[in-house]
Amino acid sequence: MQDFPTAPDNAALFLDFDGTLVEIAERPDAVRVPPDLPPLLERLSRHLDGALAIVSGRPLAELDHFLPGPVAKAGNHGAALRRRPDGAVESPALASPPAAWRARTQALTEAFPSAFIEDKAHGFVLHYRQAPEAGAVFRDLLESLVAEAPEHFALLPARMAWEVTPRGVSKATAVTSLMAHPPFAGRVPVFVGDDVTDEAGMQAAREAGGIGLRLQDAFGTPGDFRAWLAALEARYAQGRAA
Structure with missing residues (x-):
């Protein structure tokens, strides 16, 4: 036991x-x-x-x-x-990511219909549990987006998901x-x-x-x-x- x-x-x-x-x-x-x-x-x-x-x-x-x-x-x-x-x-008081970031993420998910976005108050989560082959592709995109404003946002890895979240x-x-x-x-x-x-x-x-x-x-x-x-x-x- x-x-x-x-x-x-x-x-x-x-x-x-x-x-x-x-x-x-x-x-x-x-x-x-x-x-x-x-x-x-x-x-x-x-x-x-x-x-x-x-x-x-x-x-x-x-x-x-x-x-x-x-x-x-x-x-x-x-x-x-x-x-x-x-x-x-x-x-x-926290920053929210630009609307263009979510739009670009949404456009990418159209190539992987089983993936989906979960919106948060100051960010969003990209879930790929049902599209595991897309994990690295999604990571690369979100890393590039966060790199545009690294002082305000971070990319958090989660279990079969990536989350764009505000720093602080x-x-x-x-x-x-x-x-x-x-x-x-x-x-x-x-x-x-x-x-x-x-x-x-x-x-x-x-x-x-x-x-x-x-x-x-x-x-x-x-x-x-x-x-x-x-x-x-x-x-x-x-x-x-x-």
């Missing part, structure tokens, strides 16, 4: 969504959320006095749709932050910002993610004296991780009852 890591009683949990809490889907809107996951996260958040946040590349509106429970959330790689379930959304925000900035204020301040950050875009959040957690875990190495699958979260919630509940 695999030995899973442990989380301290005073943890602050930072959890990626796609590929970590739920399995990757062919398209972002096709993801399936187990019905017991939102209430599990809500209970965990209560045990941690609110120090649990979903940190995702998805927009907040999508996170709220798939995970409607009252937990803190950071969307668009930290570009939109809600510290508390009933709190205001914090969004720094990341999952690391989300973790750092959340850790600066209650209910996260003073706790031990634990970041769990599965993708290249999560590595900055993992590193930020480690630099703050916490733990950064890659799902595949520490747990295996999203199902294994959900089972670990359920066991963690049971441990916290037992500790409160004692």
